[in-house]
Amino acid sequence: MPRTGDPSRAVPGPAPDALDFTLDRGSPVPLYHQLAQQLEAAIEHGGLAPGDLLGNEIDLSARLGLSRPTVRQAIRSLVDKGLLVRRRGVGTQVVHSQVKRPLELSSLYDDLESAGQEPATHVVRNERVPAAADVAAALGMPEGAEVTLLERLRSTHGQPLAHLRNYLPPALPEFDTARLEATGLYRLLRAAGVTLHSARQTIGARSATPEEAALLAERTGAALLTMRRTAYDDTGRAVEYGTHVYRASRYAFDFRLLVRP
Structure with missing residues (x-):
């Protein structure tokens, strides 16, 4: 499990199914917006808790089967809302729900x-x-x-x-x-x-x-x-x-x- 700061303290990760999102590739709604909406819903309803580590863009892209620009744009929109934060050497982490x-x-x-x-x-x-x-x-x-x-x-x-x-x-x-x-x-x-x-x-x-x-x-x-x-x-x-x-x-x-x- 990834670690940061104190090497004896593990960084929490999301539940195994917390990132099992369903994206409609035939929808007129852009994939980055669909991903951002589902991430925000997971944070709001507790599937992703404050402190959960989502990993970096490469990890998320591979896990979700999406391009890095798509994942980057979705994450940026939630960072701008204050729901996620990027931490150097750690990845993207949940801050809190609104x-x-x-x-x-x-x-x-x-x-x-x-x-x-x-x-x-x-x-x-x-x-x-x-x-x-x-x-x-x-x-x-x-x-x-x-x-x-x-x-x-x-x-x-x-x-x-x-x-x-x-x-x-x-x-x-x-x-x-x-x-x-x-x-x-x-x-x-x-x-x-x-x-x-x-x-x-x-x-x-x-x-x-x-x-x-x-x-x-x-x-x-x-x-x-x-x-x-x-x-x-x-x-x-x-x-x-x-x-x-x-x-x-x-x-x-x-x-x-x-x-x-």
Whole structure:
């Protein structure tokens, strides 16, 4: 089995049938695109797990009965999506599947954990600050009033995924950094007796600033998804205002649309 780094540690490989793909050579869909789609599906559904080694282009070409340019183009498209990485002297390795989050009032931490994505949190700031105009308007308080700012970096499988800023009104309890790094904010709010009821949310997109790129291991100008959310409890009180950015290469919102009768 191929090895890298520590010679005593084996690099995992895919299950024997994980690369048993069926490609339609008579289809108008290019073979590289068919291969990329099936590789992506195998990653998303767990047939190919993070860390699995696919081998180099020569190995894959021989195994799949395809030309090297076809395999190279398929791999390049998944490297661009952040699902695969090329490692010198090792070959192509699975990094992770893209996180697809349902569009509902839920915690990112809870969604990642339920999807087996191994969430981890680093608290950058946990302090009282004066509310800027947008924060004050969202929380229904005077501009300049004191609020709690929680700034966190959320990662999965050791890779940064999201930069989160959440603002809490002073009436809510303070949460220490250790608890914030051990679990999700909404769990802590529920444990403190807050009943989350509804939210207003806006989703957008923009390019990464140099500071965001450094935090999220992206290049400056890379695509980021943005989210602004104000959450309310069962009395209609605003209990949290969040401004979040997510790596578009690793994250997507997933929701159903119904036709109005």
